[in-house]
Amino acid sequence: MSVEVTEQPPPASESGSDAPMLEIRNMTKTFGSVISLSDISTTVRAGKVTCVLGDNGAGKSTFIKILSGVHQPTKGELLMDGKPVVFHEPRDALDVGIATVYQDLAMVPLMAIWRNFFLGSEPRKGFWPLKRFDKEKAKKITREEMRDMGIDIRDPDQPVGTLSGGERQCVAIARAVHFGARLLILDEPTSALGVKQSGVVLKYILQARDKGLGVIFITHNPHHAYPVGDRFLLLKRGKSLGDFDKSDISLTELTGMMAGGAELEQLAHELEQEGDTETSAIGHEIAADIGTGTTS
C-alpha cells in the first residue's frame, strides 16, 4: 500500500494550473424551515490549509457533513478539480479522496491501534472461506505510518483508549493520509486538547499540508487557525462573514470578527458610556482586543 502511495503523482500537479482542488459554490442547506447554511463559498487548494471559523451553532458541523457526504446540499455545488461532484453517502466523498477526521475521531477506545487504523478497510489475505485479516501487515503499516508522522508507538497492540488526545489525533490523521486522502477535513482537532497537545496537532496539520494535501481545518480558535491557515472562511449563524486570503486579514481582525465584531464593538461602546471607570476600562479593553480601537 505504501508503495502505491509513493508512485502516485503529487496531487498538486494533477489538479492542473489554477483549478482549486475543491471549490464550494453558493452552498445552502436547510432542514425543514431551519436554514443551517446559506450561500457559502470557498476554495481549498492542494498544499494549502483552509480554516473554517465559527462559534457554536455557526453551521460548521453541517458544512463538514455536506463535504463528507453525510448530508446533501439543498442548493449550490461542489467542484472537485474543476468538475462538479455529488456525494450521496460518505463512501462517495472517500472515493474522491475527501477524508474527515471527526471530533470523536471515529476510533473505538477498547480496540488496538492497528485494529482501529484499518477499521472499515482491513487488508485481507487467503482465499474464501479462509479469507482473513492480514494482521502482520496491518501492524507493520500502522507502525510505519505513525513513525512517518513522528510518533513512535510503543506497541500497536495497545488500545487506542490508552493514547493521549494528541496521539489519537495523529493516528486519525495518519490513517486518513494512508488511505489516499487528498483532502483532509479536521473537525475541531484542538478543541479538547491542552496547549502543548494543540501545538503538536497543529504541527501534524502542517505536515499533512507539506505532503501536498489540501486541508480544511474547522475550529473556533483564531489563535490556532491563523498560524497554519492560508485561507479563512468565517461562519456565523449559517451565513458567511467573509472568505479571506491570509494576506487580506490580520489575526486581530480575524479575532475581532470571530468574537462577534460589531456586537462587541457595541458592547464596548456601551460599557464606555457607563461613566463608571471600571466598566469603561473593560470597554476599552474589549475594544483593543477586537482591534476596533485602532482600525476604526
Next chain:
Amino acid sequence: MTTTLERPPAQPQPDERVARVSLARRLLVKPEFGALVGVIVIFVFFSFESDVFRSMEGAANWLDGASTVGLMAIPISLLMIGGHFDLSAGVQVGTAGLATGIMTTYWGLNVYASMVVSLCLLLFIGFINGFLVTRTGLPSFIITLGMFLALQGINLGVTKQVTNTVQVSNLNLVPGYQALKDIFGSQISIGGHKFQIAILWWIIFTIIGSWLLTQTRFGNWIFASGGDPNASKNVGVPTSRTTITLFMLTSAMAWFVGNTQIIRFSTIQAQVGIGQELIYIVAAVIGGCLLTGGYGSVIGASLGALIFGMTQSGIVYANWNSDWFKTFVGAMLLLAVLANQFVRRLATQGRR
C-alpha cells in the same frame, strides 16, 4: 509528495518496549484469563471433593453439560461483543427442535427437508431480531424480550394444537434418523469411555468462532460495532449488516442445538430452552465479555460454559445439596463482573 513518502525501509527492530509490559499483566488483560483461572480452581476443587468428578466418566458427564451451554455461548458472546443481547436464544432452541419434530413426525415431511425448513425459519427469526434492533435503534434487550415471549407462546401453542400434548416425540421412527443420530447425537469412545459428540462440535465451533472474531475482517467489525457504533459507521463499517448477521448466527446455532436435542433424545418438550438465555449470557460474561460490548472472547465464553457444566455436575458428585447450585452460579457471575471491570480499567487506562 514523492520525496516525503519515500521512507527508509522499516528496520526489523524487535520491539524492546513491548517487553516492558510484564507477562502477568499481559495475561491479565486477556479477556479469557479470569475464566481460565476459574476453570482451574473449580476443577481442582471438585477433584478433591469427589473421585468420580476427576474420572473419565465424570469428565464425560460434565463436558456434556457444558457443551449444551457452550455451543450457544459461542454466538452469544460474539453478539455481546457486537453490543447486543439475545434473550430469545433459549426459546429459539426449542422452536428449532419442535419445528423439525412436528414437520417430520406429524406432517410426514422428509427429515432433511424439515431440517432445512427449520433452519430457514430460525434464520428468519434471527433476521427479524437484527432488523428490528438496527431499524428502530431500541435496545436489543427489549426487542428480543418481545421475541422471547412471542416464541414461548408459539412453541407451546403450536405444539399443543398439533400434538395435543406438550412435547414432540418419536423422531427415532422417522426414515433417515440413524444417519442424523451419527452426526448430532452419537457417542465417541475415548479410552473405553463414551463422550457425547456434541462435545466435539462444541470444540470445533469454539475454534471457528474464535478465528472469526480475532482473525477476520468480520471480527474487527464485531469489536467495532460493539465498541462504538457511530465511530464505526463513520469509517465505513456496515454496522447494521454486522448486527443482523450476528443475530442470524445466534439463531443458526440455536437451530443446531435444538436439532441436536431432538435427534439425540428423539423427543423435545415445548418449554425447552426457557431460562437458558440467561445462562448463555452468564457464560459469556464469566468468559470476559463486557455487557456494554466491544470486548470479550469466544474461548472465554466456552470456558465460562465449562465452569457452569463442572459446577453443575460437581455439586452432585460432591453430594452437596444441588438446590444451592444457582447461588453458586450467581456468586461466580458477580465475581466475574468485578474482575472484568478491573481488567477493563487496566486495559483502557494503560501505563501512566
